[in-house]
Amino acid sequence: MTPVPIEDWADRLEAAIARTPGCCVDQVVVIAETASTQDAALAHAGARPGLLVVAGRQTAGRGQHGRAWEDTADAGLAMTFALPDDGRESAELAAIGGIAARDAVSRVAPGAVLRLKRPNDVLAVGPDGVARKIAGVLIERRGGLTLIGVGINVAQRAWAGDLGDRAVSLAQLGVAADRIDVAEVLVGAMSVAITLDARAIEVRWGS
Numbered sequence: 001m002t003p004v005p006i007e008d009w010a011d012r013l014e015a016a017i018a019r020t021p022g023c024c025v026d027q028v029v030v031i032a033e034t035a036s037t038q039d040a041a042l043a044h045a046g047a048r049p050g051l052l053v054v055a056g057r058q059t060a061g062r063g064q065h066g067r068a069w070e071d072t073a074d075a076g077l078a079m080t081f082a083l084p085d086d087g088r089e090s091a092e093l094a095a096i097g098g099i100a101a102r103d104a105v106s107r108v109a110p111g112a113v114l115r116l117k118r119p120n121d122v123l124a125v126g127p128d129g130v131a132r133k134i135a136g137v138l139i140e141r142r143g144g145l146t147l148i149g150v151g152i153n154v155a156q157r158a159w160a161g162d163l164g165d166r167a168v169s170l171a172q173l174g175v176a177a178d179r180i181d182v183a184e185v186l187v188g189a190m191s192v193a194i195t196l197d198a199r200a201i202e203v204r205w206g207s
Contacts, residue, residue: 003074004180006032006056013052016184024083024191025052035060037080038140038149045082047144053080054183058151075155075169077179081148081190088146090139092201094120097137097148099204100193104186105134105152109175116205124168132168150186154179 004012009030017023027050034040034055041053058078095118102114102122113125114134122135138149153169154177170177196204 016187020188024194026050029053031055033057037078041080041082049084051082077152083146085146093139096193100190101135103189107185126168
């Protein structure tokens with residue numbers, strides 16, 4: 001499968017936004033390479049919510065509790081949604097991000113066995129029957145915005161060091177997906193998940 005050029009991503013995502021009723025974002029910035037989509041979203045959004053930032057490569061991504069999100073060049077998907085800070089707890093927002101990421105992966109890989117792990121991980125059961133991380137979420141409140149960062153493992157075929165014991169990708173699940181296809185689906189999934197109330201989040205988390 002020939003990857004879609006990153007130059008075409010903005011048009012694809014803008015079309016996805018246009019066809020998503022009540023979409024949570026209304027503008028897109030696509031960056032070939034950035035240290036962190038969280039930092040890039042804050043810089044590009046200013047104080048205005050409704051921005052989606054997507055990177056072709058993220059070189060200094062952050063995970064939960066300040067841990068580094070492993071850079072896997074052009075094999076992973078890194079996105080940040082800059083949304084209004086509506087006062088919800090970070091744990092609730094992390095659950096929303098996890099639900100959105102799980103639903104996006106499920107749509108791209110309908111046969112995958114997926115689990116949510118608190119506070120912010122999506123696990124997938126690989127061919128060996130072991131559940132490993134396929135997606136993660138980072139919540140930050142900065143500049144009057146809620147930044148929901150989502151990373152999804154898409155095309156990785158191998159992992160450095162002991163990551164193979166902890167991570168899995170769509171490709172390793174046998175799914176040939178392009179990163180922009182996953183990004184489009186995530187836009188719709190996040191737009192639904194962000195509308196969930198606390199009760200609905202609990203129901204969806206356990207579904």
